[in-house]
Amino acid sequence: MGLLDPDRLFPIDESSRGLARALYKTVEALPIVSPHGHTDPRWFAENAAFPDPAQLFVTPDHYVFRMLHSQGIPLEAMGVPRVDGGWTETDPRKIWRIFAENFHLLRGTPSRMWLDHAFSEVFGLTERLSAATADASYDHIADCLIRPEFRPRALFERFNIEVIATTESALDDLRWHRMIRESGWSGRVVTAYRPDAVVDPEFAGFAENVAALGELTGEDTATWNGYLAAHRGRRAYFKEFGATSTDHGHATARTEDLPQAEAAALFAKALAGACTAEEADAFRGQMLTEMARMSLDDGLVLQIHPGSYRNHSQPVLEKFGRDKGYDIPTRTDYVRALRPLLNAVGSDPRLSVIVFTLDESVYARELAPLAGVYPALKLGPAWWFFDSPEGMRRFRETTTETAGFCNTVGFNDDTRAFCSIPARHDVARRVDCAYLSTLVRTGRLDEGEAFEVAHDLAYRFAKQAYRL
Template sequence: MRARELAADLHAEVADAPIISPHGHVDPRLLADDIPFRDPAELFLIRDHYVTRLLHASGVSLGDLGLDRGRAVDPREAWRILAAHWHRFAGTASGYWLTDELTTLFGVDEELSPETSDRIYDRVATALAEPGFRPRALFDRFRIEVLATTDDPLDDLAPHAQLAADPSFSGRVLPTFRPDAYLDPEASGFAERVERLLAATGQPATLAGYLEALRARRAYFIEHGAVSADHGVVEPFTTDLDAGTAEELFRSALAGTADAAASRVFRGHMLFQMARMSVSDGLVMTVHPGVHRNHHRPTFERFGPDTGHDIPVATEYTKNLQPLLNAFGTAPGFHLVLFAVDETVSSREVAPLAGFYPSVYIGAPWWFLDAPDAIQRWRSAVTETAGFYRSSGFIDDTRAFLSIPARHDTARRSDAAFLARLVVEGRVSLPTARRVIRDLVDTIPREVFKL
């Protein structure tokens, strides 16, 4: 009972604190144009692959949910499908988030079911037509102070510039440099992307020109407020090649003749180069590895990426990052945030790396692990080795705009419970616990992401 009371007390310290979201996938045009949400199905289903993937696993066609390009679906019918399968979300993080959104934002006080489906749909649809449910109004209501997006290196960042120049918008919406498709010879359209990159920056088709083009685009992002560069690699392998070998690999990659082994080496060299650039230009380097993207080819071909069929794989950091960390691990001002979907790597590698290298920070649980029990496991796995202050602060990593406050509140409650246990066990004093819980939602993400 004492731990529960302490947890509630600690949570109250940060329950209303502003949200700092330094990594996510909300479309900046949503806020720049203040586009109203179309309907409840678009809001709760189409934008949230946590939801669509579990429905698909239950035998529902993604096309019937509205994900099929070129096929119109009645949003009320899609909502009825969610209602019919609502019981399947019991115990899941997405079920918790959806319940929180319906209750907190829309005042829904009954369980979603086939019997209540239309009634709840109408309630949500009516609210979405009100000015208070436009994206900018919700941004203010959610107390979001910083929201980072994820952007293609050749994006003109016009929505970010529009928001930054708008005196009626007080928040910070920051772009994030995401160059994966321009660094991987095995990525679809790699050569065409690199050609466009070189043309946009006026650089020659040489390795030196390619590197300079990437530097130029990073500088453009920094001019528009970017604080980080994100790397969604499968394997965080790094290597530093001599100039001749790197040039040869670059030419073969452009020509489409690089085999799998050569492509891996080139990716490793470019991840190393991205670290070198972060040391130079100050962008925080975040690494999100260990996900097999688009695991089900037929789904990818019909519905495209980010539709729920990405599957985690094992991750190894210690050996893969050794070349990078030997070169830059103690470089002043370099920040490297390491995330993992493979839970085993947190205590075995990430926490020990962050417990030695001043540049390394432990990324928060993400994707399949941003849930109450997983957050508790993660805290237990990393804290005894590296403490709280070598972690990144919470990362919501979401496209589902309305779920942002629920996700951050989940992390705050989980951290409050973890700290309360430490206080009860006499391992942390209550004044220290109060400081830590406040720093986890404010000071720590500001410092790690140079905000």
């Protein structure tokens, strides 16, 4: 039957499966709204061919190389670049062979589903990847990549992407977004405002970054008010390039709502590099509330996704740098952490704050109860390690009863693996249809309602929540 079971992820009993299939048929072909992700705008600006199968599927995908690495395969062997410029594998075919020989390690993981989907639907492969099929599949994909219909813009259109958001640093000049806009291409690629470098006192070069922000905006960022004005200016600049949201990935969900004089003093200390760890954390928390207040004025949606212990392995960080699959979720408190922000602005229905989590034990206990009452708060989807069939199912089962569907925001793929985007949205749509089918078959929802909600979850909620 090829690589993909047409009924995958649907309930097993025939009656529920039939309904899930019927629901899915109505959302399967809906355009993809991708409001949060990390694709590279340069792809769409330059529209150059992707270099080779390994560069497309292995070397940049930390889901993939972390699993192989966990079984003892060195990161170098998968072409992951070293900080010191030392040797790593550069022959893409060799990297691909290692990947193929170890593809069975991905059994039972979402990566396996995403890869099979891309192999099958994007490249037309029909055999499971293995040592035996390594070279043939490599050749086939490589042949495809040089063809125009596999260029980024062609794939974007083929994937039926209505809009995709990338994420850029506050200091980014958005040149690729400008190039896309000026190219006359009709694809809608928008940016999102990610100010880590200028709101986190512990970020490398914080003071310099803040100075650079001042230069970019013409504000005196040596003062608290100038600094806030610079953010406002920069947000407006990002809005020119389609941004509808800001994006914040702090280590904790801590927020603060200090008196402005205290906040200003903390900022001065941060600029001077004199913050304690506690003060740096407080400043980051204060900036979330400041960002929320700016959102009340400019309408940008505030995304908070805390709880990742970044770069857990010091040896790997030193040898390979950041983002090498060693970001590990930690326990996160939301009830006390979000209270200052929510008390300040959470009752205002004009504001939209979207919270993601890597700690699913808080879905039912903290996040759904908070989102089920505060007008400004919404729940982002099952995210990162939970962006999986079981994770999505648990998300619905633990949030819907308290927060309803209406306080969730549909799906986003949060990925830099371009070919996995249709696969990920497809998985989400299937899992949601399966869940809705189960609700109907257990008398908790009418069939007619299920069709409405399926559309909400696949398309409408994301557009509405992110104001796209």
